[in-house]
Amino acid sequence: MKKSSMIFFERKFPSANMILIKDQLPILIDTGFGSDVKETEELVRSVGVTPEELHLIVNTHYHSDHVGGNFHFQKNYGVTIAAHKWDANLINTCDPEACSAEWLDQPVEPYQVDTKLSDNDEIHTGSRILRVLHTPGHTLGHISLYEPEEGILICGDLFHKNDIGWLNIFREGVSSIQRSLESLDLLSTLKIQQAYSGHGPKIDNPLDAIDAARERFEKWISMPEKVAWHACKRIFSFTLIIKNGLSKDEVNSYLLKCGWFQDFARNSFQLQPEEFIQILLDEMIRSGAASWRNNHLIASTSYKAPHKDWIDKNIKPNEWGIQDVLK
Template sequence: MSPHAHPHPLPRWATWQQKPFPDANLLLLHGRQPALIDSGFVAHADTTAAWARAHAGHIDLVVNTHWHCDHVGGNALLQAGGAGIAAGAPEAEALTRRDPGCCAAEYLDQPVAPYTVDMSLDDGQTLRLGEADWQVIPTPGHTPGHLALWQPDERMLVVGDALSDYDVGWVNLALDGPDAATTALASLKRLAGLAPRVLLPSHGPIPADTEAAFTTALRRAQRLVDDPAGAVWYGARRIFAFALMIRDGMPTGEVEPYLHARAWLTDAARLLDRTPETLAAELIDTMLRNGAIVLREGRLYAAAPHTPVRPESLRVPYPRAWPAATPPR
């Protein structure tokens, strides 16, 4: 996307690319040390790397807002080409230890190619990315290690999945505890207090009205705090839709057995006081009725726009089988 194709022009040293699911948007920061914020989904790593090379020649550093598969999928390929990888401290430490739960890849059944973290990022740290200094702001909630990046001169704020023009990040009350929604709300309030000129989310367009985007996001985040059951449902819908996107749908006869085998669904069922079988059936029925998924020729598909995925790209090992890593600096 051209820097002038949206209501808030970006400086000449920043190139933005809005991408449909299953990828996250990309922000390329030009200069003597070109940097990329997030790296998309593993199936499109070649495309991401080619786009970055075409615009910057090479990438010195990839900064991940968090470790979900749609944000770290190009890490391995870019790292093999010489880029360093930076991530929030909690996730950097877990990745270095090679915790089996890294990236929630196995838990969510979302593929991530093995990578290592070269730089651990903490609150208040300043990073030179491209031609500008950016401040690291931890924004836990969507994941414990989620972070935002703030460029005070241009008043640009990279928010990851904390919010978008139409949504807020789902929270995992099972993995991250009952206060995860409250934590996410506090992170949003911290970001809103910066009053940015430009808000750069990981999904969807750049909001035309940043103040209105925060107002709406804070209301949605408060709803997740006030309605824990609703927060669990919200996460389940998002995870299931993503599973359908990356698999080009699923035959109807395979959907319920697939869901019954998922740890995230078992946890959601426990929190909602249902059996996994009951929740799976309710989830499918609810999403069909509200149009979030559609039935075509015996397959269920996610209704939201998304880019096709090659099946072979999903065949990467879970983090428990990744090779050992060296500690980040």
């Protein structure tokens, strides 16, 4: 029998990375941002797997850059979707909190989770077995996948090669740091040779990356403002990516209507939202996260801007409706 292969796709924002396990039962882990779905399908086809052959899509967590292609593959090809049971319950009831999409102002097209996963579940691909590890922190329903034979870890947004996943204390809880540390402690007990995260390159020294992530989280315990700044810059950068920048004239009004901006301004920095606007803009420029070009604030990271028509659809779970999901 031909040995299976694990294919890593490092992707530009706004899409998260993907992993395709090419085996008797092909598995796709995460599906990128919704506007990139044609590219997502092309990547799958480019390695000799048709969408109809996909046995399962597994989501590491429910953020828009990881689940955006779900709608396309489920509606057009009937692909089964699996996710942690806590994510599944929010998704399947079209809860307004699903995907944190409303709070983050990130569009997600409707889908349903067919298979609810729990810690230590096994996913069989034919010649491989992936162990599901519940690794909350970045989100409550975040999972990692571990393949023990080759020591491969797929860790979503828990940690990256040179960074850690931002923490949403207002939607995922004030204990997110502690949960992240416990998740890292769990992973550090495993024999890991190589890891793939949701963003950035593959991780050739995963235990070193875990130690670095742990050290950073531990520092954050006594420095809560760092948690807030890390999150604000990541969230706002993603906004600038999916909107391909914001003009000076629209930045203020846009920020003031965002749930995340209101929460961080009032609760993390004890400022009125109007006061926090310029402070955030100054920090985006100072840190190099964004820059002004022709009176537009543009994200500094490399990205592929979604088509404006797609973003203008503004699809959110609170608008899905059960009937829309089941069509």
